[in-house]
Amino acid sequence: MRSPVDGHLLPPAHCGHTGNQQCTRCSWARPSDAVMLVALGRTARKATPVAVIVGTILSAVNLGPTIAAGESTYGTSITTVINYLVPYIVASIGYLSGRRRG
Secondary structure (H helix, E strand, C coil): CECCCCCCECCCCCCCCCCCCCCCCCCECCHHHHHHHHHCCCCHHHHHHHHHHHHHHHHHHHHHHHHHCCCCCHHHHHHHHHHHHHHHHHHHHHHHHCCECC
16 A cells, blocks of 8 residues: 555555654654554554553552552542553653654
C-alpha cells in the first residue's frame, strides 16, 4: 500500500526502521501527528515497559506504607494512576523526539 502523503510504499504495521530511516507510519511532522502516534499505540511498545517499571517503583516508594497499612483512599488510587501515566508520557515523548520529520 502507498502513502497518501508522499506516494512511498508503506511498511508493515510495526515499522522496522532504524537510524535515520523514517516513514509516515513511524514519524511525525506536526504536533497533531505526534498525538495520533501516541493515540494509535505506536509508542506503546517502548513506553509500556518503562511505565510499568518506573510506576511500580514510584508507587512502592511513595505509597507503599499507605497501601500496606490498608489505608488506601480514592486519592491513593489517583496518585497511583499518575505514577504510571507520567513515565508513559515521558517515554512516549522520548520515542517521538527521534522521529520528527522536517
